[in-house]
Amino acid sequence: MIYVIGIGPGKLDHMTKEAIDCLRNSQVIIGYKTYINLIKDLIKDKEIIENGMRQEIDRCNMALEISSKGKSVALISGGDSGVYGMAGLIYELNSKRDKKERIKVVQGVTSCISAASSLGAPLMNDFCQISLSDLMTPWKQIEKRLELASQADFVICLYNPKSKGRPEHLSYAFKIMEKYKNSNTPVGIVKNAGRDNEEVYVMDFGRMNFDLCDMATMVIIGNKETYIDNGKIITPRGYKI
Amino acid sequence: MIYVIGIGPGKLDHMTKEAIDCLRNSQVIIGYKTYINLIKDLIKDKEIIENGMRQEIDRCNMALEISSKGKSVALISGGDSGVYGMAGLIYELNSKRDKKERIKVVQGVTSCISAASSLGAPLMNDFCQISLSDLMTPWKQIEKRLELASQADFVICLYNPKSKGRPEHLSYAFKIMEKYKNSNTPVGIVKNAGRDNEEVYVMDFGRMNFDLCDMATMVIIGNKETYIDNGKIITPRGYKI
Structure with missing residues (x-):
């Protein structure tokens, strides 16, 4: 049995x-070391397998192997495991096996929900949601989604939005969006959403500060009705008030 | 103090x-009666104010009044309060007041995340996310978003996706999407996601069954890579496996 667990933004x-x-209820916990560290108080008595970035396939294969031997396994994702997390990969790998393992996706709070709660009510x-990582999606496809969205x-x-290998993707994305997003459209930046070291910034699209962003940052850009009040970003639902 | 609380899909x-x-920590709990009923075991000793649909403005005004008298108030939303929930409206109304109340948005699991976990890994x-309700968004705008998305x-x-007042919106939406979505694109339908009476259906876009849907239903339509395996909907992340 494999539980694919979204641990939310980071705090218990x-x-x-x-x-x-x-x-x-799991005997073995498998995850990226940063996420394992966030939940270490909950899994002190467990067998723990942790490794680094880009070792997602290894982690899933280990989970499938251990589960096939009758142990219950928790496979850890940050946020929600079904949003850019481990749920898809474990299903993909399981679908290629002769003997299928049982998989349960355990829902969690995804990063944009967490970031939004700190920004006010932008959503x-x-x-x-668009990922600017082109490791697994062609950049042309990402550009098309940015344009049409x-x-x-x-x-x-x-x-x-940004990593060492692609420092310019975020500014390219803003170049595409500025055809449709006015310069006074509110933008929220949340670094380490939901964690103790969370940083929150609110600014206009035209004054975007790309230097504030890194890989652990969520950037939320409003629609034509979105406004800023008292430091919070508010997208009206449409009530007549 | 007002906590705007997303209670998730429905189960504690x-x-x-x-x-x-x-x-x-709240002295007064305010919410739509269906949501109040879902959390009744947690709030037995509280002052409870519940009312019906389309009374969102009343609920928010009551929350602001009660908070202004020094009581702590929990304003309840289903799913996440920041996604089509009460967070926006309470901020909007608070922004018009001379004396502002303190507001904290308490993040929750939104319905599409919950539905996705039952379907496999579609996201x-x-x-x-597009709401097909045109009570507060013009239908032309909804059509444009369906087309471009x-x-x-x-x-x-x-x-x-559907209500008594707009039984045909969902089939109109499919008419728009079929220009770009192939007839074998997987579609997931989850009624009452995350609750005891949850119903889950998986089918192809071309065989969509509109009769299965009501207002408490989430409909998820895959992308060009999405496939069905062993009854689960899987959208590949892009790993080479």
């Missing part, structure tokens, strides 16, 4: 009771 | 610890 406070229970109308006036959440 | 298991703690790549090959989550 933001995990669901189900996620905590499934961790407790009150239709929105989309801006044209549709979605609120846009950018995951993985 | 899917609430965050923070949401439970904030409920316990593993870029996706968007399909063209961009987003996975699409449809909130509020």
Whole structure:
């Protein structure tokens, strides 16, 4: 049995009771070392397998092997395991096996929800999530999504906005969006959303500060109705008040 | 003090610890009666104010009044309060007051995350959320978003797909999406996601069954890579396996 557990943004406070229970019911915990570290108080008595970035396939294969020997395994994702997390990969690998393992996706709070709660209420109308990482999606496809999402006036959440290998993706993305997003459109930047070292910044699209962003940052760009009041970003739902 | 609390899809298991703690720390609980009923075991000793649909403005004004008298108030939303929930409205109304109340948005698991966990892993790549309710968004705007989101090959989550007042919106939406979504694109339907009476259906876009859907249903339409395996919907993240 494999539980694919989204641990939420990082604090135990933001995990669901189900996620905590499934961790407790698992014999082996497998995860990226940063996430394992965030939940270490909950898994002191467990067998722990941790490794580094880009070793997702190894982690999933280990989970499948250990589960096939009859042990219960928790496979850890940050945020929600179904949003750019481990749920897809474990299902993909399981689908290629002769003997399938049982998989349960344990829902969690994804990063944009967490970031939004610190910014105010930016996601009150239709929105989309776009990852700016082109490791696994062609950059042309990402550009197309940025263009059409801006044209549709979605609120846009950018995951993985920047890394050492692609420092310019975020500014390229803003170049595309500025055809449709006015310079006074509110932008929220949340670094380490939901963690003790969280940083929150609110600014206009035209004054975007790319230097504030890194890989652990969520960037949320408003729609045409979004405004800033008292430091909070508010996207109206449409009530007549 | 007003806590705007997302209680998740409906079971206590899917609430965050923070949401439970904030409920316990509140003197007055205000919410739509269906949501109040879902958390009744947690709020037995509290002052409870509940009312019906479309009374959101009344609920927010009551929360602001009660908070202004020094009491702590929990304002309840289903799912996450920041996604089509009460967070935006309470901020909007607070911004018009001379004396502002303190507001804290307490993050929760939104419905599409919950529905996705039951379907498999449909949200593993870029996706968007579109509400088909035109009570507060013009239908033309909704049509434009459906068109552009399909063209961009987003996975699409449809909130509020159907109600008595607008029984045909969902089939209109499919008419728009079919220009870009192939007839074999996987579609997941989850009614009452995350609750005891949850119903889960998986089918192809071309065989969509509109009769299965009501207002409490989430509909998720895959992208060009999404496939069905062993009854689960999987959108590949892009790993080479």
